[in-house]
C-alpha cells in the first residue's frame with residue numbers, strides 16, 4: 111500500500127483536493143477533522159486541565175481555545191503536545207484498517223506534515239499550492255476569520271515555497287477544481303505505474 115501525505119498551507123485546498131482523491135476511491139483521513147472529533151472525545155479532559163475554562167459541557171470550545179492561543183502563542187506548543195500524539199494514534203489505526211482491506215493507496219491529509227515530522231511516515235508527498243493572493247482571498251472570506259488569525263496561523267506553518275520544494279508532487283489549486291482533478295488522476299496513474307514496475311523488479 112502506498113501512503114500518500116497531502117499537505118499545504120492554510121486555504122491552499124487540502125480538504126477539496128482530499129475529496130478528489132476520495133472520489134477516485136482512495137481512503138482519506140482528514141487530520142483537522144480528527145482534531146475536531148477529539149475535541150468532543152478523549153482530548154476534552156486533557157485540554158480542560160491544561161487550559162481551564164476552554165471546554166463547555168464536555169466539548170472543547172475552539173473559539174475560546176483560539177483566544178487563549180492568540181493571547182499567548184507559546185501555548186500552541188503545550189496544546190500540540192496534547193493533540194498531536196492522539197491524532198497520530200487515529201492515523202495509525204486508519205492505515206491499519208486500509209492495509210487489512212488491501213487498499214492500493216491511503217491518503218493522510220496533514221496540515222502540519224513537515225512541521226511534525228510526519229513526512230517520514232508517508233511514502234509520497236503531495237503539496238497543494240496556489241498564488242498567495244488567491245490563498246489570502248480564500249481565507250479572509252471565511253466567516254470568523256481575521257487578518258490577525260490568518261497571520262498567526264501562517265507564522266506557525268512552514269512557508270509554501272519550502273513545502274513545494276520538499277514535495278514529490280505539487281497540485282496547483284488556483285486553476286479550478288477540474289484542473290486539480292486531472293492532476294489527482296495523473297498522480298494516481300503515475301504512482302500505480304511506478305509501483306507496478308517496482309513489483310516486477312522485485
Ligand SMILES: CC(C)(COP(=O)(O)OP(=O)(O)OC[C@H]1O[C@@H](n2cnc3c(N)ncnc32)[C@H](O)[C@@H]1O)[C@@H](O)C(=O)NCCC(=O)NCCS
Nearest residue numbers: 120121141142145172175176190193197221222263266267
Ligand atoms: C487553534 C484552534 C483551536 C482553532 O480552531 P478553529 O476551529 O478556529 O480552526 P481550525 O481547527 O479549523 O484550523 C484553521 C486552520 O489553522 C490550521 N492550524 C490549526 N492548528 C494549527 C497549528 N497548531 N499550527 C499551524 N496551523 C494550525 C489548520 O490546519 C487550518 O488550516 C485549533 O485549530 C486547534 O486546536 N489547533 C491545534 C491542533 C493542531 O495542531 N491542528 C493542526 C492539524 S493536526
Ligand SMILES: Nc1ncnc2c1ncn2[C@@H]1O[C@H](COP(=O)(O)OP(=O)(O)OP(=O)(O)O)[C@@H](O)[C@H]1O
Nearest residue numbers: 119120121122123124125126127248283286287290
Ligand atoms: N482546485 C480548486 N479550484 C478552485 N477552488 C478551490 C480549489 N481547491 C480549493 N478551492 C477553494 O479554496 C478554499 C479553501 O479550500 P480548502 O478548504 O480545501 O482548503 P484547506 O487547505 O483545506 O484549508 P484549511 O487549511 O483552512 O483547512 C475553498 O473555498 C475551496 O472551494
